[in-house]
Amino acid sequence: MRFEFIADRPVLDFLPTVAERGHADVEQLTAPTDFAEWAVQAGIVERAPDVDEAGLRHVKALREAMFRLVQALIDGTEAATTDRELVNGAAAGPLPTLRLDVDGVHRNGDLNSVLTALARDCLELHASDDRLALRWCADEHCTRAFVDRSRGARRRWCGMRGCGDRAKAAAYRQRRRTTIL
Template structure:
């Protein structure tokens, strides 16, 4: 499976591996290999880490805890203590190992290291100025959070490909249907 990376933050790209929350609930992590493939495509590690069914379940549970933490941050509500504890525990794990070889920098790590990167990014999001620019995508079915770095802070969609294109096409069709006065 090919994943989409449009958020400029690993945690915000990992959360939509469960897309259209509350509508279609499209789960993209259906097998252990999907988590390993996501980690490689995200550039967190070079080789897929070993992931079994328990690792898949843990990754999905952590994803949901991080989603609720981001949701609480955007909605300015109190996060759930158990979610904070789960993310804090994952963030305490060792990060992927970096090494410089003749052909460049290489990243190696297991599933815990991959999840540590995501958990730390979630925690750093809470401490960074990006937290003030977090928004939900305006598409009614999209549940992606994004950091609005646009001038004037008027961005509405998580990305122009997909949600933005659909919204603009729908607006165009509506204008074409409605006769000018």
Template sequence: MRFEFTADRPVLDFLPTLAERGHTDVEQLTAPKDFANWAVQAGIVDQPPPVDDAGLRHAKALREAMFRLVQALIDGADAAAADLELVNEAAAGPLPALRLEVDGMHRNGDLDAVLAVLARDCLELHASDDRLALRWCADEHCTRAFVDRSRGARRRWCGMRGCGDRAKAAAYRQRRRIPTA
């Protein structure tokens, strides 16, 4: 499976591995290998880390806690203590080991190292200026959060490929249906 990476932040790219929350709830991490492959495609590690069913459940639990933290940040609400505890605990873990070799940089780590990168990015998001530009995608079925770095801060879609294209096509079809007087 190929995953989408549009958010420029690992945590914001990880959260939509459960897509269309509250609508169709499309789970993209259905097997341990899915998370391992996501970690490689995200560039966090070079080789898929070993992940078992318990590890996948832990990764999903952390994903949901981070989603609620991002949701609270966007909505200006207080974060739940249990979510903070889970994310803080994961962030305290070891990071992937970096090694520069003749052929380039290599990143090696296990499941905990990948989760530490994601948890730390979630925490750093709360402390960075990006938190002020954090938005939800305007597509009614999309539940992606994104950082609006557009000029004038008027971006509405998580990405033009997908949500933005669908919105533009729908607006075009609507204009074509309405006869002009």
């Protein structure tokens, strides 16, 4: 499976592994190997970590806690203590190791180190100026959060490919309908 990486932050690219939350709830991590592939495609590690069914359940629980933390951050509400504790616990682990060889830098780690990297990115998001520019995609079915770094802070979609293209095409079709009538 190919995953989409458009958010410039690992945690914001990880959260939409459940797409269309509240509508279709499309789960993209249906097998342990799905998360292992996601970690490699995200560039967190270069070799897929071992993930079993229990590990996948933990991955999903952490993802949902991080989603609720980001949701609370955007909505200006207080995050649940259990979500903070779960993410703080994951962030306390060891990060993937970096090693410089003749052929470049290599990133290696197990499941826990990948989750540590994601949890730390979630916490760093809360501490960075990016938290002030966090937005939800304007597409009614998309539940991606993104950092609006546009001039004027008027960005509406998580990305132009996909949500932005669909919105512009729909607006064009609507304009064509009204001019024809």
